[in-house]
Amino acid sequence: MLEYHLSGAITSELLLRNLPFELLRTDCDRDGYDLVIEANGIIRHIQLKGQVLGGAAREVTAHVNLATKPSACIIWMTYDPLTMRPVSYRFFGNPPGEKIPPLGDRIATHSRGKKKQRPDHRVIFAKRFEKTSGLEELVDRLFGTRHPDISALIDHMAALPEQAEPWLAAVRAGRFDAIPEDCDWDSSAALAHLIDGYALLKEQGRGETGLVAEEAHSVAGKTGRWPGGTCDLWIALFLEHRRWRSASPHEPDAGQRALLDILVRQLREALTP
Incomplete structure (x- = not known):
């Protein structure tokens, strides 16, 4: 649900900016991304994370393969449980055309069972994410500012x-x-x-x-x-x-x-x- 809301909002903003785009969805996120959007000459492999409004999560995890993609990034959405719509966005990535920052060395563990390590996943703390003022700023970060x-x-x-x-x-x-x-x-x-x-x-x-x-x-x-x-x-x-x-x-x-x-x-x- 959140993925559909976000992809619709981003592509609507791209249309308003007169930027042609292509959007692809993955059937599985084995390589660490959920969406691929190309616009303004930039290809973004995007990993999505969600958190309910008022939630206290301090970290998310990401697959190490995400770091191999050009201009990959992570978007962490906070959503309103009453409307099931995103209300704010946090961004982990670099400017368009640059690879994602290093994911770090902390190896993630499974959230259930005996907490076994997930050697292909890294923990990224909330403080490494940048808050955005809204959708327009998020699209600026993804594909550059409107001329x-x-x-x-x-x-x-x-x-x-x-x-x-x-x-x-x-x-x-x-x-x-x-x-x-x-x-x-x-x-x-x-x-x-x-x-x-x-x-x-x-x-x-x-x-x-x-x-x-x-x-x-x-x-x-x-x-x-x-x-x-x-x-x-x-x-x-x-x-x-x-x-x-x-x-x-x-x-x-x-x-x-x-x-x-x-x-x-x-x-x-x-x-x-």
């Missing part, structure tokens, strides 16, 4: 009017894979105006909007690529739509349109790596 540029854009869009069009509403909420693959300059006006480019430029203290737009357009014309990160590209798309709206009845010629199509494609690729 600050992306987070800032999601927060910015949340303060702007909601969208009725389903795919635009999904993008506004951070589901960037909802951007149509065939989105081009002609169909990107609504996408461009999911942000307020003027407000973002003001926040960044980047000066005259006209100069910013001209500089980006100049670089793109010389190199065939629009400069900057995700936020810069979205601002550039916003400013280009404003430019051509004010230039009515003029329309981009074939060369300009091709360059603007590149801008849309670059933005989509930056948002959906």
Whole structure:
């Protein structure tokens, strides 16, 4: 039950972060893990432990084979017995891409019978676990933090009017894979105006909007690529739509349109790596 709750919560958070993932469950935990989740280029072999709210357990055990897996870790959940849902998480592991810390030398014993040793298991004390503030921090520890540029854009869009069009509403909420693959300059006006480019430029203290737009357009014309990160590209798309709206009845010629199509494609690729 706890495993299903946790895997559902983690994968929901990964979807909200627009991170594709794969999840595998083991039929037995002979090698010391219950779940394997791959996301953001990281493969996590995860051993799960559970403790009832108010419980006093001071240690858990782990199989030594867990230490052979890339980025393995242990998640120790505390759950509410009334709802059977996790209420807090403790984490034993290293940052994404690093192996689990040494398990230690204390050999575990069977909890029943004559307390025979379990030579393939080690005792890990509760004090070696790190408490997390909640699910978001747990996912940060597992797969890395959300890119600050992306987070800032999601927060910015949340303060702007909601969208009725389903795919635009999904993008506004951070589901960037909802951007149509065939989105081009002609169909990107609504996408461009999911942000307020003027407000973002003001926040960044980047000066005259006209100069910013001209500089980006100049670089793109010389190199065939629009400069900057995700936020810069979205601002550039916003400013280009404003430019051509004010230039009515003029329309981009074939060369300009091709360059603007590149801008849309670059933005989509930056948002959906």
